[in-house]
Amino acid sequence: MKTLLSLGLCLLCGPLWAGQVLIIESYHPEYPWDADYLRAIDEILGANHDIDSLYLDTKRIKPDAFDAKADRLLEEVKARQPDIIFLGDDNALKLMGPRLDPLDIPTVFFGVNGHPDQYGLKGAPWLTGVLERPLFRQTVRHLRKVLSSNDRFLVLMDDSPTMRNAVTEAWGEQRQVTIQGSTLDILLTNEAERWLGAVATAHQDYDAVIFGTHHTLRYADDGYAEPDDLMARAYADAQVPLFAFWDFFVAEGMTAGGYVLSGYDQGKTAARMGQLILRGVDATSVPMIVGQTGQYRYSRSGMERWDIELSTLTASQTMFVK
Structure with a gap:
């Protein structure tokens, strides 16, 4: 967190420009966890950046349909060419992370209980994020x-x-x-x-x-x-x-x-990390952190x-x- 605070000084001097922000949700927008983190990201980034969302819907579709859905979303990502991607929860990181690797788009994950290493993303220079751990x-x-x-x-x-x-x-x-x-x-x-x-x-x-x-x-x-x-x-x-x-x-x-735990808090932390990247800080300089604060x-x-x-x-x- 000290590193993030020091990097936060970049927010004071970096250029202000309208970036294209894409959120890929593991679940669906009506799911309360998703709704809370979407609200947090919009509050922090919405005034200065264009935000759009795609969702994998993995709470409702069957597992044998996951890969086909992820392939369709990958084509959407290629068509949109966002400046930054947010991946919400484990299924988004697991399904989309390896697919996004060749695109080299800065990406921030959050709400993830696993680790990027186990999803084949060890050392990915374009990736950082917030690890979630039930308390x-x-x-x-x-x-x-x-x-x-x-x-x-x-x-x-x-x-x-x-x-x-x-x-x-x-x-x-x-x-x-x-x-x-x-x-x-x-x-x-x-x-x-x-x-x-x-x-x-x-x-x-x-x-x-x-x-x-x-x-x-x-x-x-x-x-x-x-x-x-x-x-x-x-x-x-x-x-x-x-x-x-x-x-x-x-x-x-x-x-x-x-x-x-709160989806809002996870989304807020991820959005702050995304702010740094949108201001020009390289993703490799924004360390992964574990969100451990509850209420x-x-x-x-x-x-x-x-x-x-x-x-x-x-x-x-x-x-x-x-």
Whole structure:
């Protein structure tokens, strides 16, 4: 971050010109995470640059359609010839990164739980970005203070590349870990019935459930499980408190809250890095960083349902929603 701050001095002296900015989303514009980071990028770059977006839609289309979609987007990139590209989340980096390599267009990724090396992009001089890491340890430390029973937690995630990378980066192949005396059992699944069953029976073995994403789940008949429907059923069936790693899961009828990551913060950091490049700083001089800042966010209705109280200090730092 010190390097970024010093490079930020270039913003004061670099030329001001209208660059062509292209954002390639792993998901779709209506997805709350995407919407938040799009808002941040627009706030920082929109006044001086032309911004456009393409999306891979990998939360909704099947994996066997990913490559064809990425090939179509590559042709769009070639036609547009942007001055800078932003890649949102792991699937965009995995699918588009190697395809973009021959173009040598400065690129900033963000929301990525893996590492460029594992996507065949080791040492790519045109690439930098923001690595995202779910706040496992910070979340557990927080919940140990919030809950009177805090020995066992179920971490429930879809079996997507993003969530697999997040767990592997933190714990390798372990699916049961201990943090400050509390045990986390980590379940990754794309089976909607199994996911719902895990929530409904969690009270038998756990003190709370902590959600990762759940946007790649399908039913046994191969029908897509709508994320909002899954969360509504989870909220209705849960007999232990529900918490989250990401802010867009904290709302009425969803989870109680937690110490969460924000797509807005990831987008804001990436946009600042992009500003440097648009002002003439070479991408190789803008170091990759790990975004580790979270925020307390709680739903008042969720707190009431599960009888959750925050300390005066934590409450003073919390963003509350309905």
